[in-house]
Amino acid sequence: xxxxxxxxxGQAASKVDAPETVFGRDYNEDLVHQIVVxxxxxxxxxxxxxxxxxxxxxxxxxxFKQKGTGRARAGMTSSPLWRGGGRIFPNMPNENFTQKIxxxxxxxxxxxxxxxxxxxxxxxVVDSIKVDSPKTKTLAAKFKAMNLExxxxxxxxxxxxxxxxxxxLVNILVVEPRYADPVSLVHYRKVLVxxxxxxxxxxxxx
Numbered sequence: 001x002x003x004x005x006x007x008x009x010g011q012a013a014s015k016v017d018a019p020e021t022v023f024g025r026d027y028n029e030d031l032v033h034q035i036v037v038x039x040x041x042x043x044x045x046x047x048x049x050x051x052x053x054x055x056x057x058x059x060x061x062x063x064f065k066q067k068g069t070g071r072a073r074a075g076m077t078s079s080p081l082w083r084g085g086g087r088i089f090p091n092m093p094n095e096n097f098t099q100k101i102x103x104x105x106x107x108x109x110x111x112x113x114x115x116x117x118x119x120x121x122x123x124x125v126v127d128s129i130k131v132d133s134p135k136t137k138t139l140a141a142k143f144k145a146m147n148l149e150x151x152x153x154x155x156x157x158x159x160x161x162x163x164x165x166x167x168x169l170v171n172i173l174v175v176e177p178r179y180a181d182p183v184s185l186v187h188y189r190k191v192l193v194x195x196x197x198x199x200x201x202x203x204x205x206x
Contacts, residue, residue: 053086
């Protein structure tokens, strides 16, 4: 498998050999969907909460007499059938949303995403991504010269200048290989991988 090596103008200068085990797999849509959903679910904090009929603020007085009104009998206004009443099965703040994904499945799913990106031309390799100063303007101009607007950069090493220069760019995310996640890979239009990071991805997902 060969992937384009981009120059400073964003043009394909040459090709780089990439392992078939990571960048040449068939696309498994069901597996990719599963790891994306699991990643998003595991990121949920579970802080939402609702009140049951015991917790809502209400009076214990009977709303109206039992008989003679023609209405359905009611004991108190905290009933889940009433507006403002408690929920029957409320969401609790300690709710657990985590989903377990086996390591083998996760590696196969990530490799499937990388392979599909390579086939669609959304994956490219660069020698390195560095900036001389922690200036957001400098890094933005660099990506603009490469004609890249929405890009995920997977760099083997992120120094302080690169971190500070990239953190305020809305459509650009710079991460190390171990922090590459399936949601970001699917979200960004272009994925740039440095040569050294390519070897790390090979060790992680091959």
